[in-house]
Amino acid sequence: MRDSLVILGEIVKAHGLRGEVKVRSEICDPExxxxxxIRLRAPDGTFESVTVLSYRVQKGAYILRLADFSTIDQVLPxxxxxxxxxxxxxxxxPADEYYHFQLIGLPVFNRIGEQLGFLTEIMGNTLQEIYVIRSNPEAKSGSELLLPVVAAYILEIDLEAGRIVVDPDGNGAKMAATDGGADIRE
Structure with a gap:
Protein backbone atom coordinates (compact mmCIF):
# COMPACT_ATOMS: atom_id res chain seq x y z
CA MET A 1 0.00 0.00 0.00
CA ARG A 2 2.90 2.36 0.76
CA ASP A 3 4.09 2.26 -2.88
CA SER A 4 0.74 3.07 -4.42
CA LEU A 5 0.13 6.44 -6.00
CA VAL A 6 -1.29 9.05 -3.64
CA ILE A 7 -3.34 11.97 -4.93
CA LEU A 8 -2.11 15.16 -3.32
CA GLY A 9 -4.56 17.40 -5.15
CA GLU A 10 -6.33 18.28 -8.37
CA ILE A 11 -5.78 21.30 -10.59
CA VAL A 12 -9.18 22.99 -10.72
CA LYS A 13 -8.29 26.10 -12.73
CA ALA A 14 -5.58 28.45 -13.86
CA HIS A 15 -4.84 31.33 -11.51
CA GLY A 16 -3.85 34.62 -13.04
CA LEU A 17 -1.89 35.03 -16.24
CA ARG A 18 1.57 33.88 -15.11
CA GLY A 19 1.08 30.12 -15.12
CA GLU A 20 -0.06 29.52 -11.56
CA VAL A 21 -2.70 26.89 -10.81
CA LYS A 22 -5.45 26.63 -8.22
CA VAL A 23 -5.43 23.22 -6.54
CA ARG A 24 -8.13 21.56 -4.47
CA SER A 25 -6.50 19.35 -1.87
CA GLU A 26 -7.25 17.68 1.42
CA ILE A 27 -3.62 17.13 2.41
CA CYS A 28 -2.59 18.21 5.89
CA ASP A 29 0.92 19.38 5.06
CA PRO A 30 1.27 21.53 1.94
CA GLU A 31 5.03 20.89 2.03
CA ILE A 38 5.87 14.88 -7.79
CA ARG A 39 4.05 14.28 -11.07
CA LEU A 40 0.94 15.43 -12.85
CA ARG A 41 -1.43 12.67 -13.95
CA ALA A 42 -3.65 13.39 -16.93
CA PRO A 43 -7.18 11.96 -17.15
CA ASP A 44 -5.88 9.47 -19.76
CA GLY A 45 -3.35 8.12 -17.22
CA THR A 46 -0.20 9.67 -18.68
CA PHE A 47 2.27 11.44 -16.41
CA GLU A 48 4.33 14.60 -16.54
CA SER A 49 7.10 15.44 -14.06
CA VAL A 50 6.69 18.75 -12.30
CA THR A 51 8.45 20.84 -9.67
CA VAL A 52 6.47 23.08 -7.34
CA LEU A 53 8.40 26.31 -6.83
CA SER A 54 6.05 27.85 -4.28
CA TYR A 55 2.58 27.60 -2.82
CA ARG A 56 0.19 29.74 -0.83
CA VAL A 57 -3.26 29.29 0.62
CA GLN A 58 -6.13 31.34 -0.78
CA LYS A 59 -9.78 30.88 0.16
CA GLY A 60 -9.43 27.24 1.18
CA ALA A 61 -7.40 26.20 -1.87
CA TYR A 62 -3.72 26.17 -2.77
CA ILE A 63 -2.18 28.37 -5.43
CA LEU A 64 0.91 26.65 -6.86
CA ARG A 65 3.67 28.08 -8.99
CA LEU A 66 5.15 25.31 -11.13
CA ALA A 67 8.57 25.26 -12.78
CA ASP A 68 8.48 25.56 -16.59
CA PHE A 69 4.97 27.07 -16.60
CA SER A 70 4.88 30.83 -17.04
CA THR A 71 1.67 31.53 -18.97
CA ILE A 72 -1.99 30.76 -18.61
CA ASP A 73 -1.90 29.00 -21.99
CA GLN A 74 0.59 26.46 -20.61
CA VAL A 75 -1.55 25.52 -17.59
CA LEU A 76 -5.08 25.61 -19.04
CA PRO A 77 -4.69 22.21 -20.76
CA PRO A 94 4.92 9.27 14.39
CA ALA A 95 3.40 6.13 15.91
CA ASP A 96 -0.42 6.14 15.92
CA GLU A 97 -0.62 8.67 13.07
CA TYR A 98 -1.78 7.64 9.59
CA TYR A 99 -2.24 9.00 6.11
CA HIS A 100 -5.74 8.63 4.67
CA PHE A 101 -4.49 6.45 1.81
CA GLN A 102 -3.24 3.92 4.36
CA LEU A 103 -6.72 3.54 5.86
CA ILE A 104 -9.20 3.85 2.98
CA GLY A 105 -10.32 0.37 1.93
CA LEU A 106 -9.43 -1.39 5.18
CA PRO A 107 -12.03 -3.76 6.62
CA VAL A 108 -13.66 -2.53 9.83
CA PHE A 109 -14.63 -4.89 12.66
CA ASN A 110 -16.46 -4.43 15.94
CA ARG A 111 -14.70 -5.43 19.16
CA ILE A 112 -16.12 -8.98 19.07
CA GLY A 113 -14.72 -9.58 15.58
CA GLU A 114 -17.78 -9.10 13.34
CA GLN A 115 -17.00 -7.28 10.12
CA LEU A 116 -19.06 -4.10 9.78
CA GLY A 117 -17.82 -3.11 6.34
CA PHE A 118 -14.96 -1.15 4.83
CA LEU A 119 -13.64 2.35 5.48
CA THR A 120 -14.62 4.16 2.29
CA GLU A 121 -14.20 7.82 3.17
CA ILE A 122 -12.84 10.13 5.84
CA MET A 123 -14.85 13.34 6.21
CA GLY A 124 -13.71 16.41 8.09
CA ASN A 125 -15.79 18.56 10.36
CA THR A 126 -15.06 21.28 12.89
CA LEU A 127 -14.35 18.96 15.82
CA GLN A 128 -12.81 15.79 14.43
CA GLU A 129 -12.75 13.63 11.35
CA ILE A 130 -15.53 11.14 10.64
CA TYR A 131 -14.99 7.61 9.31
CA VAL A 132 -17.55 6.50 6.72
CA ILE A 133 -17.93 2.72 6.89
CA ARG A 134 -20.02 1.01 4.22
CA SER A 135 -21.12 -2.62 4.17
CA ASN A 136 -20.92 -2.61 0.36
CA PRO A 137 -18.28 -0.10 -0.77
CA GLU A 138 -18.95 -0.74 -4.46
CA ALA A 139 -22.62 0.27 -4.33
CA LYS A 140 -24.50 3.28 -3.06
CA SER A 141 -26.96 0.93 -1.35
CA GLY A 142 -26.29 -0.99 1.84
CA SER A 143 -25.70 0.18 5.35
CA GLU A 144 -23.50 3.12 6.21
CA LEU A 145 -21.97 3.85 9.60
CA LEU A 146 -20.47 7.22 10.54
CA LEU A 147 -18.02 7.24 13.45
CA PRO A 148 -16.04 10.16 14.87
CA VAL A 149 -12.30 9.55 15.06
CA VAL A 150 -11.99 9.54 18.85
CA ALA A 151 -10.84 6.85 21.30
CA ALA A 152 -14.39 6.00 22.40
CA TYR A 153 -15.17 4.72 18.88
CA ILE A 154 -11.85 3.83 17.23
CA LEU A 155 -10.24 1.11 19.33
CA GLU A 156 -7.42 -0.09 17.09
CA ILE A 157 -5.81 0.59 13.74
CA ASP A 158 -3.53 -2.27 12.70
CA LEU A 159 -1.90 -1.62 9.34
CA GLU A 160 0.11 -4.85 9.50
CA ALA A 161 -3.03 -6.95 9.89
CA GLY A 162 -4.92 -4.61 7.56
CA ARG A 163 -7.87 -3.90 9.85
CA ILE A 164 -9.60 -1.33 12.00
CA VAL A 165 -11.48 -2.23 15.19
CA VAL A 166 -14.27 0.07 16.36
CA ASP A 167 -16.98 0.31 19.00
CA PRO A 168 -20.07 1.73 17.26
CA ASP A 169 -21.69 2.39 20.65
CA GLY A 170 -18.88 4.68 21.77
CA ASN A 171 -18.03 2.71 24.90
CA GLY A 172 -14.46 2.11 23.80
CA ALA A 173 -13.00 4.91 25.90
CA LYS A 174 -13.54 2.78 28.99
CA MET A 175 -11.52 -0.01 27.38
CA ALA A 176 -8.90 1.99 25.47
CA ALA A 177 -5.40 2.02 26.86
CA THR A 178 -4.86 5.59 25.68
CA ASP A 179 -7.08 8.59 25.31
CA GLY A 180 -7.30 10.80 22.28
CA GLY A 181 -7.36 8.10 19.62
CA ALA A 182 -5.22 8.04 16.52
CA ASP A 183 -4.09 11.12 14.66
CA ILE A 184 -5.10 10.75 11.01
CA ARG A 185 -3.40 12.66 8.20
CA GLU A 186 -4.07 12.82 4.51
Missing amino acids: NFRLPG RVGWEIVCYGSQLPAL
Missing part, protein backbone atom coordinates in the same frame (compact mmCIF):
# COMPACT_ATOMS: atom_id res chain seq x y z
CA ASN A 32 4.15 17.51 0.46
CA PHE A 33 3.68 19.45 -2.79
CA ARG A 34 7.42 20.14 -2.73
CA LEU A 35 8.55 16.52 -2.45
CA PRO A 36 10.91 15.35 -5.20
CA GLY A 37 9.25 13.14 -7.78
CA ARG A 78 -3.78 20.72 -17.36
CA VAL A 79 -6.99 21.69 -15.57
CA GLY A 80 -8.49 18.48 -14.22
CA TRP A 81 -5.10 16.79 -13.85
CA GLU A 82 -4.11 15.29 -10.50
CA ILE A 83 -0.93 15.99 -8.58
CA VAL A 84 0.43 12.63 -7.39
CA CYS A 85 3.37 11.00 -5.66
CA TYR A 86 4.15 7.53 -4.36
CA GLY A 87 3.20 6.82 -0.77
CA SER A 88 6.80 5.81 -0.05
CA GLN A 89 7.86 9.40 -0.84
CA LEU A 90 5.76 10.87 1.97
CA PRO A 91 7.48 11.62 5.28
CA ALA A 92 7.15 8.96 7.96
CA LEU A 93 4.60 9.82 10.64
Whole structure:
Protein backbone atom coordinates (compact mmCIF):
# COMPACT_ATOMS: atom_id res chain seq x y z
CA MET A 1 0.00 0.00 0.00
CA ARG A 2 2.90 2.36 0.76
CA ASP A 3 4.09 2.26 -2.88
CA SER A 4 0.74 3.07 -4.42
CA LEU A 5 0.13 6.44 -6.00
CA VAL A 6 -1.29 9.05 -3.64
CA ILE A 7 -3.34 11.97 -4.93
CA LEU A 8 -2.11 15.16 -3.32
CA GLY A 9 -4.56 17.40 -5.15
CA GLU A 10 -6.33 18.28 -8.37
CA ILE A 11 -5.78 21.30 -10.59
CA VAL A 12 -9.18 22.99 -10.72
CA LYS A 13 -8.29 26.10 -12.73
CA ALA A 14 -5.58 28.45 -13.86
CA HIS A 15 -4.84 31.33 -11.51
CA GLY A 16 -3.85 34.62 -13.04
CA LEU A 17 -1.89 35.03 -16.24
CA ARG A 18 1.57 33.88 -15.11
CA GLY A 19 1.08 30.12 -15.12
CA GLU A 20 -0.06 29.52 -11.56
CA VAL A 21 -2.70 26.89 -10.81
CA LYS A 22 -5.45 26.63 -8.22
CA VAL A 23 -5.43 23.22 -6.54
CA ARG A 24 -8.13 21.56 -4.47
CA SER A 25 -6.50 19.35 -1.87
CA GLU A 26 -7.25 17.68 1.42
CA ILE A 27 -3.62 17.13 2.41
CA CYS A 28 -2.59 18.21 5.89
CA ASP A 29 0.92 19.38 5.06
CA PRO A 30 1.27 21.53 1.94
CA GLU A 31 5.03 20.89 2.03
CA ASN A 32 4.15 17.51 0.46
CA PHE A 33 3.68 19.45 -2.79
CA ARG A 34 7.42 20.14 -2.73
CA LEU A 35 8.55 16.52 -2.45
CA PRO A 36 10.91 15.35 -5.20
CA GLY A 37 9.25 13.14 -7.78
CA ILE A 38 5.87 14.88 -7.79
CA ARG A 39 4.05 14.28 -11.07
CA LEU A 40 0.94 15.43 -12.85
CA ARG A 41 -1.43 12.67 -13.95
CA ALA A 42 -3.65 13.39 -16.93
CA PRO A 43 -7.18 11.96 -17.15
CA ASP A 44 -5.88 9.47 -19.76
CA GLY A 45 -3.35 8.12 -17.22
CA THR A 46 -0.20 9.67 -18.68
CA PHE A 47 2.27 11.44 -16.41
CA GLU A 48 4.33 14.60 -16.54
CA SER A 49 7.10 15.44 -14.06
CA VAL A 50 6.69 18.75 -12.30
CA THR A 51 8.45 20.84 -9.67
CA VAL A 52 6.47 23.08 -7.34
CA LEU A 53 8.40 26.31 -6.83
CA SER A 54 6.05 27.85 -4.28
CA TYR A 55 2.58 27.60 -2.82
CA ARG A 56 0.19 29.74 -0.83
CA VAL A 57 -3.26 29.29 0.62
CA GLN A 58 -6.13 31.34 -0.78
CA LYS A 59 -9.78 30.88 0.16
CA GLY A 60 -9.43 27.24 1.18
CA ALA A 61 -7.40 26.20 -1.87
CA TYR A 62 -3.72 26.17 -2.77
CA ILE A 63 -2.18 28.37 -5.43
CA LEU A 64 0.91 26.65 -6.86
CA ARG A 65 3.67 28.08 -8.99
CA LEU A 66 5.15 25.31 -11.13
CA ALA A 67 8.57 25.26 -12.78
CA ASP A 68 8.48 25.56 -16.59
CA PHE A 69 4.97 27.07 -16.60
CA SER A 70 4.88 30.83 -17.04
CA THR A 71 1.67 31.53 -18.97
CA ILE A 72 -1.99 30.76 -18.61
CA ASP A 73 -1.90 29.00 -21.99
CA GLN A 74 0.59 26.46 -20.61
CA VAL A 75 -1.55 25.52 -17.59
CA LEU A 76 -5.08 25.61 -19.04
CA PRO A 77 -4.69 22.21 -20.76
CA ARG A 78 -3.78 20.72 -17.36
CA VAL A 79 -6.99 21.69 -15.57
CA GLY A 80 -8.49 18.48 -14.22
CA TRP A 81 -5.10 16.79 -13.85
CA GLU A 82 -4.11 15.29 -10.50
CA ILE A 83 -0.93 15.99 -8.58
CA VAL A 84 0.43 12.63 -7.39
CA CYS A 85 3.37 11.00 -5.66
CA TYR A 86 4.15 7.53 -4.36
CA GLY A 87 3.20 6.82 -0.77
CA SER A 88 6.80 5.81 -0.05
CA GLN A 89 7.86 9.40 -0.84
CA LEU A 90 5.76 10.87 1.97
CA PRO A 91 7.48 11.62 5.28
CA ALA A 92 7.15 8.96 7.96
CA LEU A 93 4.60 9.82 10.64
CA PRO A 94 4.92 9.27 14.39
CA ALA A 95 3.40 6.13 15.91
CA ASP A 96 -0.42 6.14 15.92
CA GLU A 97 -0.62 8.67 13.07
CA TYR A 98 -1.78 7.64 9.59
CA TYR A 99 -2.24 9.00 6.11
CA HIS A 100 -5.74 8.63 4.67
CA PHE A 101 -4.49 6.45 1.81
CA GLN A 102 -3.24 3.92 4.36
CA LEU A 103 -6.72 3.54 5.86
CA ILE A 104 -9.20 3.85 2.98
CA GLY A 105 -10.32 0.37 1.93
CA LEU A 106 -9.43 -1.39 5.18
CA PRO A 107 -12.03 -3.76 6.62
CA VAL A 108 -13.66 -2.53 9.83
CA PHE A 109 -14.63 -4.89 12.66
CA ASN A 110 -16.46 -4.43 15.94
CA ARG A 111 -14.70 -5.43 19.16
CA ILE A 112 -16.12 -8.98 19.07
CA GLY A 113 -14.72 -9.58 15.58
CA GLU A 114 -17.78 -9.10 13.34
CA GLN A 115 -17.00 -7.28 10.12
CA LEU A 116 -19.06 -4.10 9.78
CA GLY A 117 -17.82 -3.11 6.34
CA PHE A 118 -14.96 -1.15 4.83
CA LEU A 119 -13.64 2.35 5.48
CA THR A 120 -14.62 4.16 2.29
CA GLU A 121 -14.20 7.82 3.17
CA ILE A 122 -12.84 10.13 5.84
CA MET A 123 -14.85 13.34 6.21
CA GLY A 124 -13.71 16.41 8.09
CA ASN A 125 -15.79 18.56 10.36
CA THR A 126 -15.06 21.28 12.89
CA LEU A 127 -14.35 18.96 15.82
CA GLN A 128 -12.81 15.79 14.43
CA GLU A 129 -12.75 13.63 11.35
CA ILE A 130 -15.53 11.14 10.64
CA TYR A 131 -14.99 7.61 9.31
CA VAL A 132 -17.55 6.50 6.72
CA ILE A 133 -17.93 2.72 6.89
CA ARG A 134 -20.02 1.01 4.22
CA SER A 135 -21.12 -2.62 4.17
CA ASN A 136 -20.92 -2.61 0.36
CA PRO A 137 -18.28 -0.10 -0.77
CA GLU A 138 -18.95 -0.74 -4.46
CA ALA A 139 -22.62 0.27 -4.33
CA LYS A 140 -24.50 3.28 -3.06
CA SER A 141 -26.96 0.93 -1.35
CA GLY A 142 -26.29 -0.99 1.84
CA SER A 143 -25.70 0.18 5.35
CA GLU A 144 -23.50 3.12 6.21
CA LEU A 145 -21.97 3.85 9.60
CA LEU A 146 -20.47 7.22 10.54
CA LEU A 147 -18.02 7.24 13.45
CA PRO A 148 -16.04 10.16 14.87
CA VAL A 149 -12.30 9.55 15.06
CA VAL A 150 -11.99 9.54 18.85
CA ALA A 151 -10.84 6.85 21.30
CA ALA A 152 -14.39 6.00 22.40
CA TYR A 153 -15.17 4.72 18.88
CA ILE A 154 -11.85 3.83 17.23
CA LEU A 155 -10.24 1.11 19.33
CA GLU A 156 -7.42 -0.09 17.09
CA ILE A 157 -5.81 0.59 13.74
CA ASP A 158 -3.53 -2.27 12.70
CA LEU A 159 -1.90 -1.62 9.34
CA GLU A 160 0.11 -4.85 9.50
CA ALA A 161 -3.03 -6.95 9.89
CA GLY A 162 -4.92 -4.61 7.56
CA ARG A 163 -7.87 -3.90 9.85
CA ILE A 164 -9.60 -1.33 12.00
CA VAL A 165 -11.48 -2.23 15.19
CA VAL A 166 -14.27 0.07 16.36
CA ASP A 167 -16.98 0.31 19.00
CA PRO A 168 -20.07 1.73 17.26
CA ASP A 169 -21.69 2.39 20.65
CA GLY A 170 -18.88 4.68 21.77
CA ASN A 171 -18.03 2.71 24.90
CA GLY A 172 -14.46 2.11 23.80
CA ALA A 173 -13.00 4.91 25.90
CA LYS A 174 -13.54 2.78 28.99
CA MET A 175 -11.52 -0.01 27.38
CA ALA A 176 -8.90 1.99 25.47
CA ALA A 177 -5.40 2.02 26.86
CA THR A 178 -4.86 5.59 25.68
CA ASP A 179 -7.08 8.59 25.31
CA GLY A 180 -7.30 10.80 22.28
CA GLY A 181 -7.36 8.10 19.62
CA ALA A 182 -5.22 8.04 16.52
CA ASP A 183 -4.09 11.12 14.66
CA ILE A 184 -5.10 10.75 11.01
CA ARG A 185 -3.40 12.66 8.20
CA GLU A 186 -4.07 12.82 4.51
